[in-house]
Amino acid sequence: MELNILLLILIPLVTAFLIPLVDIINVKIRRFVIISSVLAEVLVSLFIIISQYNLFLAGKLDLRYYLGGWSSMLGITLALDSLSLIFSILISFSLALIIIYSIGFIGHHEGKYYALIFLILAAMQGTVLTGDIFNLHIFIELITITSAALVAFKRNREGIEATLKYIIYGVIGGLFFLVAVFLIYFNLGSLNIGIIASNFAQINIKMKTTIIALFLTSILIKMGIFPFHFWLPKAHSVCPSSVSALLSGVLLKIYLYVFIRLFWDIFGFGLLKEVGLDYFMIYLALFSSIIGHILALQADDVKKMLAYSSIGHVGMIVGVLLLNTPTALYGGLLHTISHLLLKTTLFLTVGYLIQYTNGHHVADFHGVAYRNPGIFIAFTLGILGMIGIPPLPGFYSKWYIVQAFIESGFVLAGVLVIGGSIISLFYYLRFIYRGYSLLDYEKKIKPQRVGVVLSAFYRERIVTDVSYVMTSLVVFSGLFIWLFKQPLMVVVWALIGG
Amino acid sequence: MGVRIIKGFIDSNFIINELNLIFFATGLLITAFTLLSAYTQIEEKRREYYFLNTIYIMSFLVVIFSKNWLLFFVAWEMVTLSTTLMLLWRGRGLAGQYFIIQFFGSGILLVVIVVAISNGYAEIGAINELWLQNLFILGFGIKSALFFFFFWLPPIHSQAPAPVSAILSGWVVKLGFIIFLRLIPGGNSLLLILGFLMIFYGGIKTLQASDYKVLLAYSSISQLGYIAIGIGSGNIYGYIGSIFQIIVHGIAKTGLFIGSGYLIREYGSRSIYDFKQIWSRQKLTALSLLICFSLLMGTPFLLGYNSKYLIKYGLKSRLDLKYINTIDLGPLITIIFLAATLLSVLYSVRFLYWALFRDCMVKKQERAIYKTKKVYFLKKTDRLNLIAVIFLILMLGLYPGLITSSIKEGHFDYGSIAGFIEFVAILFLSLVILKGLAGYKTEKSQIPSFNFLFNKINKSLYRVSRNVYNFIYQDFQYQLLCIPLFLLLLLFWLSLIK
Known part of the structure; x- marks a missing residue:
């Protein structure tokens, strides 16, 4: 049971909901809340690296946290292996810098901005750390919704146009993802990534290919590969630069992580080659x-x-x-x-x-x-x-x-x-x-x-x-x-x- | 412990032998000359210029010594980057053009190197396959200004500030040939043919040039041709000859380009027809011009003679060229090589005639008048610089053993009076031709430039991109239509399996 993994998600999530409360009391305190929360996140990341580095180098890193103590068959699992550790560290450090940059860039007038950006941070960490495929979908949707709000942050015509496009594409992608998750659940009766990975070969080939096609389309939309790239340039350019850095610099890599996780860990690369x-x-x-x-x-x-x-x-x-x-x-x-x-x-x-x-x-x-x-x-x-x-x-x-x-x-x-x-x-x-x-x-x-x-x-x-x-x-x-x-x-x- | 790690790193990544040390010493000397001249020629931001030179020296050290492809490539890119930044002292347009061209060249080179690595050449060493050798000639083509790819050399080298021209022409273009010495020790016919083409094309262009720095740049191409021939002949004599030629041309071109800076300051013009009374205005520069051009045209008792003699000897004794279809090609090669030598003597003598000998017979009073018109007074460092170049050339000519104590073949054979006679004959012939062409005076040629080429490329790229944009970006409903189409296509494809 590693509480640190939960903390990585929990700290930004709590901060996001704390910020409106702090704003009611005194706006000037908010900056300190933000900075201390960011620092706490970075420290937890550092702690995880330092404590697990030898295990990581040996290739045996596999930390798990069972939410509510439920076993992996029933409950939600958070898992941290070598791939997710790398991405989690990248997220913590880059987001920390981007959030500190925002303090100078956006200023103190916008409490919503910080709530949204901390929600994104929580959702990103969740995407990387979750061991449950439905949770993965939830976190991806959370990223889509919060980042859409940030894309429209300037509240001008172009921003709203870009956001509509972004949301349409994002929701369609999320829908395909959800359908694929349903198909997996109906066939295997479990949502845990580890269990799916070990049992995926049992599904018949037609169903497998359908699932793959749905996941592929969804993830290609999210990554902005060619026929689905139309949302990307607009969405990444109309928002404030700190949000652009987040979307273009960090968020695209999260989808890359999901891509690797799905097609290497869950389905196995052999399947993609097979079809x-x-x-x-x-x-x-x-x-x-x-x-x-x-x-x-x-x-x-x-x-x-x-x-x-x-x-x-x-x-x-x-x-x-x-x-x-x-x-x-x-x-x-x-x-x-x-x-x-x-x-x-x-x-x-x-x-x-x-x-x-x-x-x-x-x-x-x-x-x-x-x-x-x-x-x-x-x-x-x-x-x-x-x-x-x-x-x-x-x-x-x-x-x-x-x-x-x-x-x-x-x-x-x-x-x-x-x-x-x-x-x-x-x-x-x-x-x-x-x-x-x-x-x-x-x-x-x-x-x-x-x-x-x-x-x-x-x-x-x-x-x-x-x-x-x-x-x-x-x-x-x-x-x-x-x-x-x-x-x-x-x-x-x-x-x-x- | 630390020492052992460093030693291991050096042993596994670098080759340190006599040849590489000679090259390094030469490069260092050439750079030292340019640094001395930069003291007066570079007026603004001298500290930054010297800093760039430090990076440049370290980089070419690694290029010369490295046997690791990655390290070599990184160092070479650093050479490119530092010389590009040096070109900023002339203007960002020139630097940008140089950078784009060099980047293009290094892109090709990267692909070629990776192909070589995947074919089993993990280290820089002799390459056996002919196709790979030819691919390398293509890859190094732009960087070392081989035939067809040297179009960038005259504009860049003639417009750069004098010390930077000296660096570029004196040493940077040689680096590719230094690597060729290691890659193609067995000779390559393509390189041989390219070498001849370079000699003749460069020589003829030099004869036509009226701008002093353009003349020097074209003569660089012509002289690089000799190196290419020496390496391409694949003979030990040709090999040593090209080593000598690299050193000879490096020192001579450095001296000439440094002198060009002083001359252009003095006369306020770049045309060789305006250089009047150099003897009375700048004695030392005049002397250095004389010595350097004698070195280039291969006067006996200077090192240039040894190099050309050896290359010729190596070429003649190359077996597979000597007899093709039982026709003896020996005399033909001798004639071609003689013509090449004649060409280089001719353009040297032509320049020396216009610059030095044309008006050396004027009266004393006139000379005194010219002396009073001096514009640029050589500083102490300038004098030291020129004297050092002259001294180095004379010393190397008298004791070629200084360079190669182990290579006995390279020493000048004082018994070969025949060579001396040959040289005198060539000189006489060229003087005769020149005398007939005393009125031979080309029109003031423009500095070659390819601004129009860059504008064209830029515009056409922009147009292509615009067209692609207009083609791809249709209405939003068509953009969205891509998603179901893609999914259906994917499902259809996957349904075909089994």
Whole structure:
């Protein structure tokens, strides 16, 4: 019985409901509640890492918490294995930084924002930690509803439009998920993931394929793979930048986690191969990746551009994971982490930069580098990481992904990955070029550092500092990339072995 | 303990032998020269420039010594990144173009390297398969400016600031050939043919150039051709000759590009026809021009002669080229090589004629007038720099043993008077041709640039992307229709199984 696992979900959940109460008493206390709750979450995560690290490295991590003491046959189980530990840590730390950033970025006027974002945190942790497939559905729906509220946070026309689209897609995806869960329950009589995994082979093949088709459609909608990507760019660009960072940087990875959990742990990858879907999926994902990169070229809106690039990268990760070789899984997981770090950094820094421009358009980036050179350098570093320039983390994952594709005989796929990163060079470089557009030593124009009279933020210092912390995490993880090798290989072997 | 780990790391990832140490020492010397010249040539942000140079030195150290593909590639990308940032001292347009082209090249190279790794070449070493060798020639093509891919070299090298040009032309393009020395020790016909094409194309373009730095850039292509021939011949003499040629060209081009900075400052022009009275205005620069061009055209008693002689010898003694269909190709190769040498002598002499010898007969009073018109006074560091280059060239010419104590074949054979006679004959011939062409004066050529190419690519990419967007983004009901269609298609496919 490990109470820590429950705490990971409970702390943000309680905080979310505490915030409206605190607001009634005194709004100024809220900040301390938020920070202490975030710190508590991070500390619990740290405690779990430190206490379980040896077990984790041995590949034997399997903590369980039975809610209400009911056995796994009847009750709800929370489970923590090596895969969920990695994702849980990523969520705690990145969300902690994003929430602290929000304190400076959103300000103190909006109590709802913090309630919603803590609900999302609880739902994300729940998705990762639950050992019950119906609970998984509940948490995914919770994420959809709360994030929809955050997408519409600016309460303008575009926001509501994007939210409607987001909700329609999200609900349809959730519906398919629910139907598939029902089908599993009718056939096996249990909702526990472990029990389903061991008994799934007993279901007849027609029912199995139906379940797979439903799950696949649902999860592809949620990840925004090509024919279902229409909701993503709008939803990820209209909301405040901190929410964009959350959606594009972290939330897409949660669905990747669900994808891995379903198709590796529950059904077993052999089934996907058996029904001949793996090649089809690889091609679909790669096509989606290239389409995402190409569409990013025409996006003049910086946040839309970043969102399209997310489509490109998630497609690449899905494609490489489906190869199911050690290199492929390692590359995919590494790219998941590096994309999380880099996209979060990019959205956080962009959030700062576009406060000082007229709009999100490329043309508005004219000379923005001189507002705050440090932040713009952070933005540039994020871009360099995205296109895969060593020693930033994006490069190493690109290397392993290309290696995995070529080792499995998909030379064209490797070329496509490189092609995607070359295309992304074109659409990213425009912004850097614009940002430094006053720089011209030949004409001897010395750029003046543009002073800002009025700060657009509630606490500008917090915003810049969190951006710098995120950037230093990116640089650090790039320089010490070999530290990721051992823990990720544990996960990889667990996936392949199981 | 720590020492042992470091030693193990070095042993498993680096090759330290005499050849690599020679290359490293040469690179370090060349960089030292450029740093000295940067002291006067780079006026703004000198500290940042020196910092970038430190990164650059560390990176090319790893490139030269590494036998681990990943480490090698990371280091090479760092070389690219640091030189790109150095180009910012000219302007972000040039840096962006250089970066895009190099990124394109490294993308191809990454795929090729991964293909090599998946074919069993875990370390950088000799490659046996011909197709893989040719693939590597394609992969290194852009980075080392081989034929068909050198289109970027003249615009970039001619527009960069003088010390950066010296670095790029003197050392960065050589790195690919240094790796070729390890990859293709057995020779490769494709490289041989490309080498000849480079010599002739570069030579003819050099003869036509009127802009001094463009002339130097094209002559770089021509001289790189000799290295390609030496490696492509696959003969021990050719191999050593290309090692010599790498060193010779590195030092000579560094000296020339450094001198170009002073000359352009002095005359305020880049046209070689404007360089009047260098002898009276900048004695040391004039001397360095003379020595460096003599080195390039292969004057006996300088190292350039040894390198070209060895390459020619190696080429002649390559067996499989000597007899194709029982036709003796020996004389033909001799003639072609002679023509190549003639070309390089011709363009050197042409430049020396316009710059140095044209007006060395003017009267004393006139010379005095010119002396008073001095614009740029060589600083102490500049003088030291030029003297060091001249001294190094003379010393290496007199004692080639300094480079290769173990390779006896490389030493200049003072008995080969025939070679001397041959050289004199070539010189005489070229002087005759030049005298006939004394009026031979090309029109002021434009600096080659590919801005239009980049604009075109950018625009066409944008248009393609726009079209794809318009094609994909139909009305919302069609977007939603994708979901049931996809699901039905999936179910239909899966129902076909069994």
